Structures are given as structure tokens and as C-alpha cells.
Amino acid sequence: MEEKLSHYINKAKTLDVKQYEKTVRVAVLSSFTLNGLEETLRVKCSDLNVNCITFVSGYNQYNQEIFNEKSKLYEFKPDITFLTLDIRDILGKVFYNPYSHTAEERKEIITKKINELKNLIGTFTQNSKSKLVLSNSKNPDYSPYGIVETKMDYGIYSMIADFNSRLAEYIKNQQSVYLYDFNAFVNRFGENNVFDYRQFFIGDIRIAFDFIPALANDLIGFVKPLLGLNKKCIVLDLDNTLWGGVVGEDGFDGISLGDSSPGNAFVEFQQRILSLWKRGIILAINSKNNPDDALQVIKKHPAMILREECFGAIRINWNDKVSNLKELSSELNIALNSMIFVDDDPVNREMIKMQLPEVLVLDLPDDPSQYAKCITQLTDFNVLSVTEEDLDRGKMYFEQKQRTAFEKSITSLDDFLKQLNIKIKIKNANEFTIPRISQLTLKTNQFNLTTHRYQEEEIRRFASDKSTMIGCAQIEDKFGDNGITGVFIVKKEKEIWEIDTFLLSCRVMGRGIENGILGYLLGKAKSDGVKFVKGTFIPSKKNMPCQTFLEDSGFNKKDSEWIFDLNNVIKVPKHLTVSAE
């Protein structure tokens, strides 16, 4: 249940002055009154352990804030800026009387308005490094022409649809600009609810108070991936979660799962989860059950949507769910704070909340018919760009499971590594790899020497800077393609190169790949006539796994820096091959 707006306004006044894990600077610009949104954003961010510092532009001041390069907005240095314009303000009188103009003129009006917005967006991106989130327009629900509106040539409905599609098309190709689908928001809640004429007339409020908290949820959906708070893995219970009933008691044929109610609610829920898996969210099972009974359903039940290959790791046993969840986290190499726990049993949920507070526990409704809605309303899977790795990730984790099984079947690590047949392909930073490189710097915690976080724009700058060498590594082995999983950024000077960033995704750690990439990098420095390579290890809460990496690789400590003398031998593991494009 969502709280009323006054709850957030009051709570914002009493927010604890505490040490937050992260900070985000949010600017809110709009063409109408959006009071209360700022407070709601701050409270909801605080609940996520994020200190949200806000800037709200004066009433309808967005043009001045954006066009004046010395404005308070730019001085504030936002990380993310939300710009919400009402189509009434954009179209003015035309909104009420579109048919005072010919169809040709109406087209010109939309073109003009789109160009104005492009100009506004362009000015903003030139003056600020902030991400910009621009709302589209809700589609109108009224025309003076009534039922023949749709017979009009470029009528008001078409005008606004065209406005939205041209805006979306433009934003699609803008690096740091995103579209907020406000039209979808209004579809979800209904125009008659979201627009309250009384609040409009008295306070120029275009989004009624009751819907500000829901709007804030959607907008925080952009903040989460910016801060790396997005979730990567859904851990699922089975009985009464993926199907109705208890398979151990009701039997294979007795559970509810199929075309008719109540089984179809579970099918629908599974379909939604499958679609998340297909875009890269990892799935795992944490169920108290007899493994044979449960696996038989997963493998054989005709209505089952999520099959065995969808699950990166499985715990079906009688152990407690907390230890199962910890095991899943280490097996999948996904931190607990990137996991969502889904279980119909409130007791299990409470136990996880108490003992593993970093896990997001989904408050699944009592009625399974609401499960699908519950999962589709989450904004926690948002990413700022989709990479090829995201799309293949589910498959990659299944391959990883096979790799682990293979590792167990072979007794020595050396034999295992030799037979893995690892190929490291070094790639440049280019249009195809830049989004992934940025994503890795933002997400990689464990094997990351310096934990410098870089947005796509910064990676782009490195790529075009001659004094910087930036590259990434794609890893293949006998089980398949791991995708791009390593990144290095090196600041080049004549005699000495400095490693700014060196990271490896945890899913390929421990196979000598880090040594292969470093060996390549050192070899490259040597052939360029460089004398020394300098490295730094900046300790973080999570990067213990690479604490001794520089030392182990032959770097010597001088003050707080690690230096590799290129007169020394560069060691490259023999079980793998390294090639560069």
C-alpha cells in the first residue's frame, strides 16, 4: 500500500542525518507545480540508503535554467535531471483549438515544437554532465470532433502521438538522455484519477497528489541503475510461488498450474519472470522441498514455463533459507544486495529481512492473481543501457554451472585450466564495447584494483584521448562465450604508464585470465619503449580478492605505489591464449 503524499512531506522534514551509503543529486524541472515530489524522492531514496540532494526549479522556470549557462541548475551540478512538461504548455491554444489550423499547419507546429525541445536538450547536454530524463506527453482522451476525430487528417490525437514518437526517436540516439514514458504512467492509473481539475485550478497541479508517490517510484527507477542499485538475480520459492499447492503433498498432478484459474495466475507469473531471464536477470531456486518431486515438475510438467536451464543455481533441500541464500550468492558470485527474494511465506520473508537485510524481499500479495502485477511493478531491474552480455547472461550462467560440474570431475586445477581452452580476445573501446566497458566499471566490485566508476560519456572521452589506452577482454572457453568481462584503462606517459583501472568480472575470476590480460598490457608497454608500469590498489569493502594481485604479478612497492620494471620477465599463463584485434 502506497502512503499519502503528506506522509512523505512530513517524513522529509525528519530524515535522519545519517551516513548514507550513496549520494545522488537530483534536479526537478517542470512546466507546472510538482510540489511534494522532491520530498517524496528524498524519503524514498533514504529508504534505499541513498542521500538524495535535490534542486527544484522555480515555477515554470525550466527554459531559463537550461538556457542560462550560469543558472542555479548548472551550479547545483545534478547527477540526474527530470524534466516534465505538460502538453498544454507546449501547445498553448492549439491544445484546445487544433482545428483553427490546417493539417499542414498542425504538422509544422509539431515539427517546430520538436525542434525547440531538441534545442533545449542539446543546450542542456552541452552545459551539464547530468543524465536528463524527459517525460513524454499523455495521449489526449478528448476531441471536439468526438468519434470522427480518428477520421481527421493529422488531428489532435495524431499530433500528440507524432510528438511522442518523434521525441522518442530523437532521444533514442542521445547518449545521456532518457525518455520517461509518462503516457504509460497515465495509462496505468487513468486520466480521470491522475488529473484532478480542482487541484489544477487552485494550484496548477497537473498530477494529483495521490499519484505523486507512484511517480516518484518510476523516477527512482532511473536513479537505481545510475547508482548501481539495480538487482541482478531473482531467488524463487516453488510451492505456492511458481505453482499453486505443495508438490510433496498434492503430487505432480495435484498442483495448480495450467490454462484455467487458479493455475493460470502462476503461468502468467512465470511468463513475466521468463521475460526477465531472457533480458539477463539471473534466476535461482530456494525451496524447502524434496528435490526429486520439485525437479520433476520443473522438467516434466506440461504447463511449466521456467525450465531447468533458466536457473543459474538451485537449492531444493530442507536447510534453512538463509544459509541457502548465502550459498546461492557465493555460487553465482552475485552479491546479496543484488538479489531479490520471492517467497509466498511471510515467515520466510521476515527471516530473510531480519538476517540478510541487504537482500530485497518482495512483499508478495496473499492472492496469487496479483503476483504478475507485483513483479511487473518493480523498477529494480532497470539498467541505463542493454548490452549483448545482458541478453545472453541467463545462458552464460547455465554454462557456468556445467563448467563447475566439469571442474569437480577433474582432480587438479592445472588440468582443469588446460582443458578449458581459454581464449582472451583484447578489444578496443568502440561503439559496440563502450556501453559494456562503462557497465563493468560501474558494477564490478571484487576484482577491481581502483573501483573507479565511469559513465559512458567518460569512457568515450578516454577512447578518443591519445594519452589513454583503454581496452576490454572477451573471454571464450570450451563451454561458450563469457562475453566482455575484463577492462583496463592506462594513462600513458613517455617512460611510465599508470594503470587507472584494471578489473575482471567475478564470473571469470580464478582462471589466470587476470594474469593473461596484465601480461598483454605489460608486453604492449614494453614494445612501446616504456620503462615502468605503475599500479595502485585502492582498498574498498569488497575488493579483497585482488589485494595481492600487483605483488603476485611482480610489481614492487615504492611508497604507496606499485611499480613493474619492464626489464623484468613478463609472465603469461601457458594454459590460455591472448590475441588483440
Place this chain on the structure above:
Amino acid sequence: MSSEKLHNVISKVLGVSPSEITDQSGPETIERWDSFNSLVLVDELESEFKIKFSVAEITDVKNVADIKRHLRNHGITFS
């Protein structure tokens, strides 16, 4: 109905203790009672009492006594 429920809503929205609220309380006596918060107050009262005020009623309110008067028009009486 006693004034308690009404005072609780006002207290919640405007951050004053219910005991400080009288029929004469208004924007002059309650610091946070500005034009925006008066709309928030209306929104809360409507949810609490399951009624809808008209724009005329909303803009007419100058103090707590006015709110009571308009609530009476919607069938909510105070003892």
C-alpha cells in the same frame, strides 16, 4: 462526531499538536498552513471523511471553523 478526528488530520498534515488546534486556527496561527499545504489538507480530509469538496469550498477556507462548516454540508456533524 467529536473534533478529534479532524484535529488529528490537521495535526498530521501541518505538524502541530492536536491540542493546539482551535476553531480559530488558520494560516496566521499555524506556520505550515500555506496555500500548497491547504490543498494537501483537503486531499487528506477527503480520504479520511470519504467526501469531495468543491473548488468554492476549498478556496473559502480561512480557518478550522470554515472546514467544519463545509464538512457539515457533506453530512459530517460535530458535537
